[in-house]
Amino acid sequence: MGKPVDFFTDGAKRLYKEMDGFEARGLDKSRAFTDFITMVTCALANPTMEKEYLDVVKRYPRKKNENIGEGAIDIFPRMFAVLVDEMDKVSDEKTDILGDLFQGAITFGEHGQFFTPDPVCRLMADIVAIGQQINEPYVNDCACGSGRTLLATARHSPNAIFVGQDIDYRCALMTSINFALYGLNGYVIWGNTLSWKIWDVYQISWNGKNILRKVDPKKFQFPPGCEPKSVESEILEQDHVEISENNISDKIPKLQKPEKLGQLSLSDFIKT
Numbered sequence: 601m602g603k604p605v606d607f608f609t610d611g612a613k614r615l616y617k618e619m620d621g622f623e624a625r626g627l628d629k630s631r632a633f634t635d636f637i638t639m640v641t642c643a644l645a646n647p648t649m650e651k652e653y654l655d656v657v658k659r660y661p662r663k664k665n666e667n668i669g670e671g672a673i674d675i676f677p678r679m680f681a682v683l684v685d686e687m688d689k690v691s692d693e694k695t696d697i698l699g700d701l702f703q704g705a706i707t708f709g710e711h712g713q714f715f716t717p718d719p720v721c722r723l724m725a726d727i728v729a730i731g732q733q734i735n736e737p738y739v740n741d742c743a744c745g746s747g748r749t750l751l752a753t754a755r756h757s758p759n760a761i762f763v764g765q766d767i768d769y770r771c772a773l774m775t776s777i778n779f780a781l782y783g784l785n786g787y788v789i790w791g792n793t794l795s796w797k798i799w800d801v802y803q804i805s806w807n808g809k810n811i812l813r814k815v816d817p818k819k820f821q822f823p824p825g826c827e828p829k830s831v832e833s834e835i836l837e838q839d840h841v842e843i844s845e846n847n848i849s850d851k852i853p854k855l856q857k858p859e860k861l862g863q864l865s866l867s868d869f870i871k872t
Contacts, residue, residue, distance in 0.1 A: 641802070
């Protein structure tokens with residue numbers, strides 16, 4: 601018996617119901633989900649990712665005497681239609697439907713991978729935006745998951761350039777799709793933020809032909825302020841000293857043991 605599924609959005613529930621067709625044909629839902637987001641990305645990048653699209657199609661051959669609309673491959677366009685319909689309904693909130701489906705029915709938090717809940721992402725963005733417009737030209741999330749924090753920030757600053765990075769290929773695709781279908785401009789990087797290793801870069805913006813396209817990682821330049829930095833480079837910029845194996849440990853700030861706190865009351869936090 602499979603694991604129980606749990607969703608927060610109606611869109612994820614509808615998509616999962618469509619995915620029952622894969623299970624009925626003895627196909628793996630996790631594999632089908634990855635193929636689905638790959639095909640959606642390819643469709644949005646038309647015609648620049650045709651090879652990747654056809655590679656997925658080959659895994660779902662039509663059976664003998666199977667009519668159009670009856671095969672496993674036909675489930676994908678129905679899922680795409682559901683996704684577009686549901687995202688259109690929540691376009692103002694920019695709800696993360698794909699991430700909800702991914703965590704609630706595909707990964708179940710494998711390897712400790714849990715996305716920050718949508719309400720928490722919105723709360724953080726709202727706190728930053730209290731009394732002011734977020735006017736930063738670039739917004740970067742170096743471990744973006746399915747892009748929730750960036751989507752929450754876009755509610756306050758829709759014209760910014762958003763940059764998402766994640767080591768999980770599926771997360772990079774989900775974030776790219778979220779950007780594209782919610783009308784955000786930016787870049788999504790599939791890579792290791794800590795080692796600076798980059799495997800793929802997706803640019804999301806309308807250029808008259810498509811809304812999404814791949815960028816050569818070797819030619820990609822991070823937007824200002826979004827460049828990857830190590831602990832050593834941060835310290836070097838702050839202290840203007842040469843870093844070596846002998847002094848790096850001395851330069852990293854030590855955590856101080858906190859003093860014991862007494863009982864606090866609400867009045868302690870209120871300024872009169």
